[in-house]
Amino acid sequence: DSGEDTIVVCPDCEYGANIEAAVCQPKSFDASSEINVVTMKALYDEGVTKIVHFALPASVALQDVKACNAVDANDLVECEASDTIETLVVDAALEGIDSFTAGEKSYADISAVQEGDSCVHCGGALYYTKGIEAGHIFQLGTQYSEPLGCNFLDENGKSVPMVMGTYGIGVSRLLAGIIEQNHDDKGCIWTKESAPFDVQVIVSNIKDEDQVALGEELYSQLQAKGVDVLLDDRKERFGPKIKDFELLGVPHAVVIGKKLVDGLVEVVTRRGLEKEEVSSENLLDTVLKKVR
Numbered sequence: 001d002s003g004e005d006t007i008v009v010c011p012d013c014e015y016g017a018n019i020e021a022a023v024c025q026p027k028s029f030d031a032s033s034e035i036n037v038v039t040m041k042a043l044y045d046e047g048v049t050k051i052v053h054f055a056l057p058a059s060v061a062l063q064d065v066k067a068c069n070a071v072d073a074n075d076l077v078e079c080e081a082s083d084t085i086e087t088l089v090v091d092a093a094l095e096g097i098d099s100f101t102a103g104e105k106s107y108a109d110i111s112a113v114q115e116g117d118s119c120v121h122c123g124g125a126l127y128y129t130k131g132i133e134a135g136h137i138f139q140l141g142t143q144y145s146e147p148l149g150c151n152f153l154d155e156n157g158k159s160v161p162m163v164m165g166t167y168g169i170g171v172s173r174l175l176a177g178i179i180e181q182n183h184d185d186k187g188c189i190w191t192k193e194s195a196p197f198d199v200q201v202i203v204s205n206i207k208d209e210d211q212v213a214l215g216e217e218l219y220s221q222l223q224a225k226g227v228d229v230l231l232d233d234r235k236e237r238f239g240p241k242i243k244d245f246e247l248l249g250v251p252h253a254v255v256i257g258k259k260l261v262d263g264l265v266e267v268v269t270r271r272g273l274e275k276e277e278v279s280s281e282n283l284l285d286t287v288l289k290k291v292r
């Protein structure tokens with residue numbers, strides 16, 4: 001429930017969209033509905049600007065990105081209101097209702113979906129939540145290739161600028177996203193796919209030679225099987241070691257402790273912190289079944 005983007009979500013079906021692209025069921029307006037006209041300055045390539053107007057029901061808010069796309073601009077900036085209307089975009093909800101005249105008039109969805117609006121798929125009451133932008137696509141067109149002279153010869157042998165796009169996944173942001181979805185009040189819970197280690201072997205008391213021997217043996221055996229394993233053989237008490245395991249969030253831990261004298265060790269699953277006592281015999285097989 002954190003992140004910088006506002007996401008519109010339906011509680012009753014799987015619909016979800018960034019507010020910049022979200023849609024809802026059309027609301028009904030009539031000729032008596034109050035209409036707001038917003039004046040903006042649209043910015044285009046090479047310093048070209050144009051004053052544009054947007055008309056929409058007074059009860060809904062203008063969605064900046066939808067409005068920007070409706071006039072094919074690079075950006076919209078606020079400017080003083082002007083009564084001379086040349087280019088006008090009217091919200092699609094007012095089509096057939098409004099009586100505006102303008103040199104250049106068009107209709108487009110330029111309104112922001114509000115909480116409580118109806119889902120286009122099922123009619124559910126939409127609500128806002130927060131999200132992290134994990135990846136994005138930009139259509140750059142010839143915005144950079146033209147000034148940089150990045151040209152190619154087309155089928156007629158004519159030099160034309162390349163059309164560019166950029167596609168990105170925010171790898172470091174994904175880590176934040178994974179932990180946002182997978183944690184508890186003790187720390188991280190890495191998923192199998194994202195975990196830095198598959199299993200953590202904790203030697204409870206490193207002064208106990210048997211515990212150390214089994215820990216090191218298991219560590220080597222797991223490594224030989226291609227398992228990413230972390231061995232905690234620090235000169236710490238058991239308390240801080242288990243706390244660090246909970247904080248780091250490696251999916252599984254094998255705790256080699258006092259009960260080794262009875263032939264028992266403990267396997268802990270980080271998610272839910274479920275503990276299971278298992279035999280120290282055939283320990284490698286038991287652990288391999290857990291992590292694979």
Ligand SMILES: [Zn+2]
Pocket residue numbers: 010011012013014015119120121122123124
């Ligand atoms: Zn729905």
